[in-house]
Amino acid sequence: MASRTRDALLDAAEELLDAGGVEAVTLREVGHRAGVSHNAPYKHFAGKEALLAAVAARELRRRRALTAAALERDDPPEVVLRGTLRRYAEWAVEYPERFKLIYGRWTLGTAESTDLAELGDAAHAASEQLVALVRTLQERGALPPGDPERLTALLRALAHGAADLTLAGHLSPEGKGHADSAGLIDDLIGYLHP
Amino acid sequence: MASRTRDALLDAAEELLDAGGVEAVTLREVGHRAGVSHNAPYKHFAGKEALLAAVAARELRRRRALTAAALERDDPPEVVLRGTLRRYAEWAVEYPERFKLIYGRWTLGTAESTDLAELGDAAHAASEQLVALVRTLQERGALPPGDPERLTALLRALAHGAADLTLAGHLSPEGKGHADSAGLIDDLIGYLHP
């Protein structure tokens, strides 16, 4: 399942993605950087989109591991929640192309790609982590009562939107009010604090 | 500035965009649908990206007109704010490719394209409209005090993030808690109501 060549192809694809976006990821250059021919990728992935799905899934798996590590550090849940949302926004700004890729439009059916199914699973697992955290904070009275899934969706949507608008330049980080992602996350948590 | 052919090219590009995303917008097909040769677009736009920027700017101008019309209807500001945010999320789900295009990554410098500059202006104007609305609601005590630009950014970021996560399928509209865009917008306004 995981060969040396396959990993090299993923690394090359990720490198090209970060440098110039999806359109800079050409199978020819990916193959060349991995030391194989321009169509060797087809022996490991169904096509370009499947390769990109594998890159996205791997990145999502890494991020889930990071959040899991933060949870095991036994920090207070307030700190973990704020930190997780902030790291999410920081990651989006640092690796905009990975962010855009993961939350972009997949025309591939899940049936056609194991990697895409893994992407969905990883996204779901990350969401579950956050829901559990929100539930804990609700029990402690640090967040308002109500459906924890819905409250989690509110927090995720804000962090996601703030990050995406920052990338698009529609949120002035140096403008009035310091409306950057971290500030908005703090504001929302503040408004939610009963 | 605005010729018959130019408009036909924009219409064709928009049609292809809605049908299959940016990569389905080929200059050859755009030209063909507009009844001209495959490289006639170059007489009206600097290249493919400039054409897409013009499509994006036109759409943004249309949306600004819609919001302006809602404002002139003299509805209560509470209604206008909620309606504007909801329509934003609805529009994103109805025309996902236009949404992705407008808030996507532009490698074009603003100096290289008048259309891209118009895009920035339209985005800024739309933001100004919302800030004025928020300020009015703050004065009436319907929204908490504080920097109106920052509060507007919070509202915009949530609507944007909710829409984008819905498109990505990371927000289950039929899942538990009915965490759809409209619901999240209502929740946030509710939490902000003093």
Added chain:
DNA sequence: ACCTGAACACCGTTCAAGT
């Protein structure tokens, strides 16, 4: 000013063939 047709470099994908 606006458009056409040929041409160039590049890309995703397929296929027959090699080890």
Added chain:
DNA sequence: ACCTGAACACCGTTCAAGT
């Protein structure tokens, strides 16, 4: 099982030429 080289269809862009 994994890889290569040639080939095909397609695309963005350029250019010389036409009206």
